[in-house]
Each structure stands twice: as structure tokens, then as C-alpha cells.
Amino acid sequence: MLPFLxxxxxxxxxxxxxxxxxxxxxxxxxxxIKVVRTAFFVNGAAVSITLALGIYCGMQEVQLSALGTQxxxxxxxxxxxxxxxxxxxxLYKKFQxxxxxxxxxxxxxKSKPIVSDIIVHLGQTVPSNIxxxxxxxxxxxxxxxxxxxxxxxxxxxxxxxxxxxxxxDKKLAVFDEFSITTSTRNPSTGRLAVELFLRLRVPxxxxx
Numbered sequence: 002m003l004p005f006l007x008x009x010x011x012x013x014x015x016x017x018x019x020x021x022x023x024x025x026x027x028x029x030x031x032x033x034i035k036v037v038r039t040a041f042f043v044n045g046a047a048v049s050i051t052l053a054l055g056i057y058c059g060m061q062e063v064q065l066s067a068l069g070t071q072x073x074x075x076x077x078x079x080x081x082x083x084x085x086x087x088x089x090x091x092l093y094k095k096f097q098x099x100x101x102x103x104x105x106x107x108x109x110x111k112s113k114p115i116v117s118d119i120i121v122h123l124g125q126t127v128p129s130n131i132x133x134x135x136x137x138x139x140x141x142x143x144x145x146x147x148x149x150x151x152x153x154x155x156x157x158x159x160x161x162x163x164x165x166x167x168x169x170d171k172k173l174a175v176f177d178e179f180s181i182t183t184s185t186r187n188p189s190t191g192r193l194a195v196e197l198f199l200r201l202r203v204p205x206x207x208x209x
Contacts, residue, residue: 181197
């Protein structure tokens, strides 16, 4: 009884050797049995990229169209208001020119000296060999009529020196030109009648 059982256990433990046979399968010709093919993912990615590019280009076209509409509206508005704008610019330039003239006249009026102060100063500084016959204040300056002692040459020299004295007088800085306009001998007195002109300085108007 025991030897029989022993043989049976040895037979069950013996290794099973698979039967050998040649593999004649051609794997290149065998059908693809994948559930999802690789080409599906490639084609899907390409379609997704194409759709994304199409949507982006479409949005850009919409934005460009809206921008073109806005530019056209702005150009139309500019064309409508150009005439009024040109009129406003012309009126403003005209106003600037008138303002400059008014400022120039105002500055000139303010620059005119006080007549009484000028007369007092001239009376205090006149040389002893010169006498005033008259003063005439005008819009553009002052006319002095003088009588100068001495013969023609000497009297004319006195008058010339007096003009230089007036030119260097700081209190007469409102004048910018000093000149002898006429000089004639008075036959009744034998003295030289001289007329001087002192031109008022015109201030430079400030630029707007």
C-alpha cells in the first residue's frame, strides 16, 4: 500500500514540459487589435490645433473690423467739425494779434513819463548858456525849443554838448533818441534858435 502512494506523489511532482512547435505567425500581416488607435490621437490633436487657430483668427478679424468701424466714425466726425475748427483757429489767431496790439499800446501809454517831472528836471539841469523857449509833448516824443548864446559855431557846439548831456541822463531813459532837428540864427537877438527832438522809447510787447 505504501509503495503505491509514494510513486503517485513523485509522478505529480514531476515538471511539466510544454510541447514544442514552430511559430509561423507573420506579425506585420496580423490585424491591429488595439482598442484606440494611435492615429486617432494624432488626428484629434491636429483638429484641435486647427480649430484653435481658426477661432483665434476669427476673433482677430472681428476686432480689426470693429477698430476699422471706430476709425471711420472718428474720421467722419473730424470731417464734420473741421470747418468749425478752422474758423475757431482763425478767430483765435486774430484775437492774439489784437491782444498784442492792445498790449503794445497799453505798455506805450504806461511808459510815458510825467510831464511835470520832466520839465522840472530839465529846468534844473539846463546849462547857463541855454534858455528854454518852449516844450511840446507829442505822442512819439518831446520837442524842445532852445535859444543858445554865442555865434553860430559856438552856439551849435553848446547845443551838441547839451544833446549828449541829455542822452546820458538816467532820468531821461524813457527816451531812446536825441537829435537836433533845426538850428537857425535869430536876426533880432543874434542868438541861435535850436530845436531838439527826444523820441520816446517804445517797449517791446511780451509774446503771448
